[in-house]
Amino acid sequence: MNFDKLVESMIKEAQERGEFDNLPGKGKPIDLTAYFDTPEDIRVAQSVLKNAGMTSREVDLLKEIAELKQVLAAILDGKKTLAPGAKPGEQEIRKEIEKKQIELSLIMERQRRQRR
Numbered sequence: 644m645n646f647d648k649l650v651e652s653m654i655k656e657a658q659e660r661g662e663f664d665n666l667p668g669k670g671k672p673i674d675l676t677a678y679f680d681t682p683e684d685i686r687v688a689q690s691v692l693k694n695a696g697m698t699s700r701e702v703d704l705l706k707e708i709a710e711l712k713q714v715l716a717a718i719l720d721g722k723k724t725l726a727p728g729a730k731p732g733e734q735e736i737r738k739e740i741e742k743k744q745i746e747l748s749l750i751m752e753r754q755r756r757q758r759r
Contacts (some may be wrong), residue, residue: 677705687724704747711740 657663689702715736
C-alpha cells in the first residue's frame with residue numbers, strides 16, 4: 644500500500660469514528676486573507692518553522708488577531724439582543740486588535756527594509 648492510500652485510509656477511518664465532527668469552525672469558510680497578505684517568501688519560512696514546531700511572532704500575531712476578531716464578532720452578534728448602549732468589551736477588543744495589527748505592520752515593514 645503506498646503512502647497516499649495509507650493516509651487516505653487513516654483519514655476515512657477517523658471520519659467514520661467521528662473524530663472530525665466537532666472541529667472549531669466546522670461548516671464555516673476558512674478566512675485565508677491574512678495568509679495571502681503575507682509575502683510568499685515569509686509564508687515558506689513560516690511553514691518550515693511550523694513544521695519544526697516553532698512559530699514566529701508574526702504567526703502568533705495573526706492567530707491572536709483572528710481570535711480577537713472572532714470574539715468581537717460574537718460580541719457584536721450578542722449586542723443585537725442587548726439593551727441599547729450595552730457594549731461589553733467591544734472597545735477594549737477593538738483597541739487590542741489595532742495594537743496587534745500595528746505591531747504586525749511594524750515587524751513586516753522592518754523585514755521589508757532588511758530585504759532591500
